[in-house]
Amino acid sequence: MNIRQLEVLRTLMSTGSTIATAKAMGLSQSGVSRLLQQLEADLSITLFVRDKGRLIPTPEAAILARDAENILLAVDRMSGHAQDLRSGAAGPEIVRIGLPSSMWENFAPAMLVDYVRDFPSVRIETFFDTTIAINKLVEERVLDIGFLRMEGEIGPGIEVEQVASGESVCVIPRDHRLAELAEISAKDLRDVPLILIGRQRPNRLALDQSFKQAGVKQIVKIETHTNSSACSYVAHGLGVTIISSFYANLYRHLPVVHRPFIPHARQQFGLARAAGVPLSIAAQSLSDALKRQIQLSQKDI
Amino acid sequence: MNIRQLEVLRTLMSTGSTIATAKAMGLSQSGVSRLLQQLEADLSITLFVRDKGRLIPTPEAAILARDAENILLAVDRMSGHAQDLRSGAAGPEIVRIGLPSSMWENFAPAMLVDYVRDFPSVRIETFFDTTIAINKLVEERVLDIGFLRMEGEIGPGIEVEQVASGESVCVIPRDHRLAELAEISAKDLRDVPLILIGRQRPNRLALDQSFKQAGVKQIVKIETHTNSSACSYVAHGLGVTIISSFYANLYRHLPVVHRPFIPHARQQFGLARAAGVPLSIAAQSLSDALKRQIQLSQKDI
DNA sequence: AAACATATGACGAATACGCATAATATTGCG
DNA sequence: CGCAATATTATGCGTATTCGTCATATGTTT
Structure with a gap:
């Protein structure tokens, strides 16, 4: 395994073809093809399926490309340090x-x-x-x-x-009728548009379960992956979200309020x-x- | 730079002699000597002082050996993952x-x-x-x-x-002296704390090059990876950043201004x-x- | 048919490395 | 202290391997 091979893997994952990779790296297409083959041989792993004259990354490639990226980052860092040392x-x-x-x-x-x-x-x-x-x-x-x-x-x-640490809270637009409640449970959220995060993650599964047990169907309008975007959507009236108070506290400047969500849940x-x-x-x-x-x-x- | 060289650096730092390193790595002494020389040449850094027939590590060697160790760890990790993937x-x-x-x-x-x-x-x-x-x-x-x-x-x-599309702009705190300029070049940024993103990426390399050509050393205080965090740091007075106007326009609500950065560069x-x-x-x-x-x-x- | 894509044969240049050896330094012993 | 033995690094030279290109074959898509 060498650094050149890793650069090929990285570039190939983003360009999708040996020709584009060769161009981006200043190599010939055949050089790229060979470096890829060498890497596959060195690792004894098929990184790309050859399908109709195209290279299709395998799931393994996605995993190992991340490792390759880390190695290349570390190499960049070392080069950066060397440069700093050279310039005194x-x-x-x-x-x-x-x-x-x-x-x-x-x-x-x-x-x-x-x-x-x-x-x-x-x-x-x-x-x-x-x-x-x-x-x-x-x-x-x-x-x-x-x-x-x-x-x-x-x-x-x-x-x-x-x-x-934090507890699960329901983040609500400040002028929403739910803002008048001291706490919120799934029953209160019947027919309320929801903005949810963390699908398939443990805490989300627990939340989904509490809705099921309350016999309330979730009206999920938006799935997103960050607490920040969820809070912003709430502030713009797109629905309500249920997140940790830790994060909700970071968004107190927005026109939203938060209320404990029942059943209680804590996060560390x-x-x-x-x-x-x-x-x-x-x-x-x-x-x-x-x-x-x-x-x-x-x-x- | 290659992985073998880094292994030599790591081993040499711990054994203290090329002969012991050669033995530990299954190479000849002369092979070790050469790999060390090649690494020094590649980095343009003297890693060991030759004193009375002995190799004395320089301070630079200590710094870079740490980087080398990180690279080698990352390489081991990738190999381990590959092995996991092979076994099924x-x-x-x-x-x-x-x-x-x-x-x-x-x-x-x-x-x-x-x-x-x-x-x-x-x-x-x-x-x-x-x-x-x-x-x-x-x-x-x-x-x-x-x-x-x-x-x-x-x-x-x-x-x-x-x-x-957008053009490269320098984002500056609103009350900063540079905010009075109509445009900004590297020369204007001498001794100014910088917040930069996209290291080793094409646009960043071009930017680094424009500083080098202007003979201006970059005082990088913060490296970050999102335009948003860079703008927020600027708004808090931590320095100035150079990003595409497209993104700068998303942050007009912050107490910052932006000025075209010279040489002009556009982004699509x-x-x-x-x-x-x-x-x-x-x-x-x-x-x-x-x-x-x-x-x-x-x-x- | 033209354009695009990957793989491979053949070849030359570059690199990696060992053997042998030169030069220098250190250590142990008389 | 002097000298032989031992330890150390660097380098000439040669061989084997690796790296990468050019040219081309083969297959796919437009």
Whole structure:
């Protein structure tokens, strides 16, 4: 296995043909074909099905392309460090943090404002992604620290410290009739347009079940995959959503209110890092800044 | 740079001599010596000082050995996955749309408000992801339509209709001195904290090159991966960013201004769908709603 | 029929690596 | 302290392997 082969895999997954890949990489088509074959031979895995003169990626290819991407990212990073060292700029330390998409707008900047002042020579790299992706990136050491929801199995290469918790709440437009209730259950949501996330995930399944038990049919208007977009849809009157209060608190500036959802359910959130790896001072301080900002974001007004 | 070289660096750091490294790796001493030299040449960095017939690691070696270790770990992980793989996983019409993360807050809800009213029985699933991921999801027919940046080769399974364009702009806090300039070039950004995205991607490389040609060292404070987070950081005074005006226009509500970045660069954005697949009426109407919302978002105030 | 796509034969250039050896340094012993 | 033995790195030279291109065959789609 070599780096060139991995670049081919990555590019081929995005272009879909050896000719386009060759062009993008400055190689000949036959070179690309050979590099792919070599990689398949090295891995003893069929990455692409040859169907009617076309290359169709296998499910295995999708999985391994992700690994390839991580390797290439690490290679880029090393090259970047080498370049910094060559230009005499003793390469600023880079601290990488993964956060859920819901945190980019106000949470992340607020967390970084003081931090950047206290660590002027540190470069920060932020990733906004799903809990699953963050989990993976921490394990793979692409990230120094990651904030994630504690749900399901935590990988063996990860240590997680719980830093926050929340309860399931129903987020409602401020001028909606449901806003007058102290709490909401499935019965209250009969015929109410719903905006739901996390389909097939454990918490979602539990939610679906509570509707079934209440004998209420869900009127799902929108399925989405981030708490942020769900809250925004609510604020625009597209329906109501049921998410963790942790995230709902991040959107208090929107014209929405939230009410506990019955049956009660709680969620835990944690700070993850690779197991057995001490954090640098800079990374540890960013971790502390994150915790402080979490406390601020969850304070009652 | 190749994987063997990195293994040599790693082993050499722990054994201290080429002879022991050769033995540990099953190579000859001279092979090790050469691989080390090649790596130093490839990186243009002296990794070991030759002192009295001994190899003394430089500080640079320590930094880069850590990177090398990360790469090798990632390689091991990929091999492990390959091994695992070798040893052996319908209802209401749903219209799925992929959008960049930057569009969840106001763009997506605004697009959907009228749509939902016109198509009360349609369920919408929204995905907020990168251009690469959206491209893939469309091709795999996970998504009916996707909005993406036209960059690099488009896969054979996709049809893209250009629906928007933008130019590179520098996004600046409203009260910043640079906000008084009519346009911005790399020269204007000397010693200015930068928030950059898209490292190693074509457009970023071009941007990096324009700094190099201007003889200006980039002071990158934050690397991030979404236009939205970059704009939010700018709005919080953490630095300035250079992104496409298309995205900058989505953030006009923030206390930032944007100025054309010199040299001029343009970007094209398109609406993708799987090739040869006619859209359902619902999907086609969502596609039309997207186009209308794009026009609205790019209108001059 | 033309255009597009992948795979493969043949070939040359480049790379990887070992053997042998030169030059230098360190260690152990008398 | 001097010297032989041992340890260390680098390099000349040669061989084998790898990398990549050109040309082409074959198949598919428009």
